[in-house]
Amino acid sequence: MAHYTLHKAATRAHLDHGWLNSYQTFSFAGQYNPDRIRFGTLRVLNDDVIAGGRGFGEHPHDNMEIISIPLAGTLEHKDNMGNVKRLKAGEVQIMSTGEGVFHSEFNASNDEVAALLQIWVFPKTLNGKPRYEQITLDPSGSQRKLQQILSPFPDDDGAWIQQDAWFHLGHFEPGDTTHYTLHKKDNGLYAFVISGSFTVDGQLLEVRDGLGIAEISGDIALQAHTPAATILLMEIPMDI
Amino acid sequence: MKVIDTLHILAIGRNPAIMAVVERLLNSHEHWKGLSVTSNAAALSAIEQTPYNIVLLCAGIPAAEEDTLRQALLQRQPQVIIAQHYGGGSGLLESEVRGLLAAHNISLSL
Numbered sequence: 001m002a003h004y005t006l007h008k009a010a011t012r013a014h015l016d017h018g019w020l021n022s023y024q025t026f027s028f029a030g031q032y033n034p035d036r037i038r039f040g041t042l043r044v045l046n047d048d049v050i051a052g053g054r055g056f057g058e059h060p061h062d063n064m065e066i067i068s069i070p071l072a073g074t075l076e077h078k079d080n081m082g083n084v085k086r087l088k089a090g091e092v093q094i095m096s097t098g099e100g101v102f103h104s105e106f107n108a109s110n111d112e113v114a115a116l117l118q119i120w121v122f123p124k125t126l127n128g129k130p131r132y133e134q135i136t137l138d139p140s141g142s143q144r145k146l147q148q149i150l151s152p153f154p155d156d157d158g159a160w161i162q163q164d165a166w167f168h169l170g171h172f173e174p175g176d177t178t179h180y181t182l183h184k185k186d187n188g189l190y191a192f193v194i195s196g197s198f199t200v201d202g203q204l205l206e207v208r209d210g211l212g213i214a215e216i217s218g219d220i221a222l223q224a225h226t227p228a229a230t231i232l233l234m235e236i237p238m239d240i
Numbered sequence: 241m242k243v244i245d246t247l248h249i250l251a252i253g254r255n256p257a258i259m260a261v262v263e264r265l266l267n268s269h270e271h272w273k274g275l276s277v278t279s280n281a282a283a284l285s286a287i288e289q290t291p292y293n294i295v296l297l298c299a300g301i302p303a304a305e306e307d308t309l310r311q312a313l314l315q316r317q318p319q320v321i322i323a324q325h326y327g328g329g330s331g332l333l334e335s336e337v338r339g340l341l342a343a344h345n346i347s348l349s350l
Contacts, residue, residue, distance in 0.1 A: 027335040034342060037335065044331065060258040062299035062328030099299050100255040100328060122326060127300055 002201065003215045005039060009208035012047070019054035023047040025192075025210050039212040040188045040238035041163060044120035047208060049113050050075075055106030061097040065121040065161040067150065068093040068105070069169075069232070071194065073114030079103035083132045091136050092149050094159045098128035117192075117232070122240045124152075124163045135159045137169070146170040146178060146233065166235040172198075172224035179219040180233055188214040188238045191222075196229025198222055214238055242346045249337065250292045251276040251325065252283045252309070254300025258328050262298060265330050271348050272337070280309050287316050294340055296325040 012023040013031040025045035026036050037043075043064070055075070068075070068087065075087040079095070080102040087093050095101060107114040135158060141147040146168040149158040158167070166183050180189065191200045192210045201220045203211050213220065222231065249266050251274060253259045259276035266274025275290070276298075277283045287295070295313055297306065310322055321340050326332055341347065 028332070029330055030334055032335045032338045034339065037339065043326070059330070060255075060261050060328045061331075062253075062255070062258060062326075064327045097328065100258045102257065120327070120331070126303070126324075 001215065002213050002217065004201075004203060005212035005214070006203065007036070007210040007212070009206065012208075019051045021049040023208065039190050039236075040214070041122040041165070041236045041240055042119070042190050042212075042234060043122055044118060045190075045192065045210065046118040048118055049115045050107045052107055052112055053110040056104060058102050058104045060100060060102050061095065062100040063123055063126050064097050065123050065163050065165075066095040066097060067119040067121065067161065067167070068095075069117040069119070069149075071115040071117065073112050074108040075114050075116065076106045076108040077103065079132060081130060081132055085132075085134055087134060090139060091134060092159055094131070094133040094150065094161055096123070096128060096131040096162050098123070098130045098162075101130045117194075119234070121161065121163050121165055121236060124237075128162050133159045142169050142171050144170075144172055144176055146180065151183075164237050168233045170231055170233075172196075172222075172229045172231070173227055174225055174229075176224045177222065179221050180235075181219050182216055182235060184235070184237070186238060187216075187235050188212060189216060189220055190234040190236065192232045192234070194230040194232055196224060196226035198224050198229060198231050200231075242344075243349045244293065244346060245271070245349055247272045247294070247337070247341070247348060248290055248292045249274045249294045249296060250283060250286055250290075251296040251298055252278075252280070252301065253298030254278055255298075259298065261329060262296075262325070262333070265333055269334075271350065280305065280312070283309070284312055284316065287313055287320065292317065292320055293346065294337065295320055295322045296336070297322065298325045299328060
């Protein structure tokens with residue numbers, strides 16, 4: 001029987017630094033909640049809004065798969081692998097930080113905010129070679145259906161990370177239904193509603209709610225309830 | 241519950257630039273005292289001199305060396321808590337350390 005962990009949007013930690021307004025599903029930086037450490041290998045789910053002209057200065061990361069999904073505005077990325085990129089909504093950024101990376105992420109606009117989901121997944125193995133990837137999604141691929149945006153395989157749809165994880169994104173209209181089938185039997189699924197509302201496996205989720213489902217035995221049913229409803233599904237291993 | 245005045249943390253990794261940041265982050269906490277080293281020899285020397293509460297294994301330590309290193313650290317200081325550090329920065333460091341303190345019933349006398 002499936003086991004559910006519901007994270008209502010209002011229960012997320014909230015940090016307002018002025019330049020950064022962040023809602024954090026799991027314990028991050030100075031916020032510590034022993035009941036909100038991780039869901040399986042999903043360790044960070046930050047919902048960040050960065051003020052114009054501001055951003056994260058150069059800082060390091062290692063041994064973490066970092067996925068950034070821009071929701072609004074444009075980010076400027078620089079790293080010590082030589083990448084200088086711009087990232088906007090409709091694209092996905094992957095940093096496999098492995099044995100170590102230094103990077104910065106700034107709002108490329110001085111006037112408009114940039115919004116993104118910052119997601120960290122524990123890697124399958126430690127100390128891998130650092131890697132940067134950025135992809136542009138086909139906008140028609142997620143209309144009223146789920147679009148795979150990452151997998152463990154370089155030759156599969158979307159980007160790839162060094163973990164047995166599959167992420168899907170979908171934009172739906174009221175009454176649309178679909179289902180999700182795990183790629184790997186013992187994996188869990190974390191559903192995060194970006195906009196609108198959905199029922200996921202019988203659980204009602206409103207905007208920015210998250211639902212972790214473990215011990216899944218069959219397909220997961222989804223139904224959208226509002227116009228332009230968007231959901232992110234993250235299938236991840238449950239053990240680090 | 242074990243109550244301590246200062247939390248001594250030794251961080252071991254191989255990337256000097258990242259380890260310098262980790263050390264700075266550890267020492268930014270008022271009651272934490274951190275040291276970072278980039279070799280196993282330096283780690284063993286450090287643990288012989290200071291009663292560390294926690295050792296964080298950071299990026300770059302080859303899997304083949306890790307078991308030997310853990311054993312050598314425990315041989316010198318059997319009570320030390322050894323844990324893997326993920327992320328290389330401020331994102332997870334504090335909650336990792338606070339989680340270890342809670343799991344081992346240690347608190348800081350603030």
